Amino acid sequence: MIEIKNLTKIYKLNKKQMKESKTKSSRKVAVDDVSLRAKKGEIYGLLGPNGAGKSTTIKIMCGILTPDSGQCVIDGRIPYKERVAHVQQIGVVFGQRSQLWWDVPVIDSFELIKDIYRIDDKTYRRNLNDLTDLLAMGDLLKTPTRNLSLGQRMRCEIVASLLHDPKILFLDEPTIGLDAVSKISIRKFIKHVNEDRKTTVVLTTHDMQDIEALTERVILIGKGKILLDGKYNELRKRASNDKTLDIEYSGTIPELHEGMKLIKAQEAQMTISLNPDIMSVSEAISYLASHTTLMDVSVSDISAEQMVAELYKEYRI
Secondary structure, eight states, rough: EEEEEEEEEEEEHHHHHHHOTTSOSSSEEEEEEEEEEEETTTTEEEEEETTTHHHHHHHHTTTOOOSSSSEEEEEEETTTHHHHHHHHHEEETTTOOOOOOTBBBBHHHHHHHHHHOOOHHHHHHHHHHHHHTTTTTTTGGGGGGSSSSSSHHHHHHHHHHEEEEEEEOOEESSSTTOOOHHHHHHHHHHHHHHHHOOOOEEEEEEEEEHHHHHOOOEEEHHHHHHHEEEEEHHHHHHHOOOOOEEEEEEESSSOOOOOOEEHHHETTTEEEEEOOTTSSSHHHHHHHHHHSSSEEEEEEOOOHHHHHHHHHHHOOO
């Protein structure tokens, strides 16, 4: 489905950019010898700080940019050489850019997209009905884009990107700036489209809850290079195997045993990091119960945010 070999993209800085800092090079390597393969029907998360090369890699895969060297083949096509054929098979959502016309009702934008992609009436009507029902956005279709909230607009953007039945959906920061309810709605929808239509999804995001909710495979990019590629749960264990214990107690504050580390504490509540190589979870709970009255205990692995922070620290990005 996706095969990238030794991909490189270099941006040349203009004179104005050079004047801002004498230490800057006259060029910036945005993507540096990147190689990766991805199978059909899965969701992949691209992680990395700002300027890591995520969006440039996505734009090359979409055919927006041409690499300086290397090879990119998507479903048998070279995106930047076969753009017309390629865009018929992909959907793209950039969280900070819109494909909807600002001053006209959403349905008019959808009708224009239908004509641009030459979608037949039966397919268009089926997709429009199915997708708008899934996102509960029937009332939004007659509303001009400029009158939509950000969450409403993003729902419409995702539907617009799927009207032509793409095989691959590229999502660049799809939940940026959204409220919690909108984020949950969009994540459920992306998961449904992936499972029901077998649509391959490539996701870049800074929201670790997107990664946690949607992806199994995570690719870490830093300074234009792929630093790590593996399953999400395996990367989380690699970053730290520690467990997090959130406890509510009544009575005296329990003293911490070797292997326990206090993360935060407030009245009658504590959050503890536990090294399971020193003390198991059951042993830790028994120990705490013998030193205070436990009212409630919850156990979790390292959070996605902690995982990424540890990986950034490990790779100095």
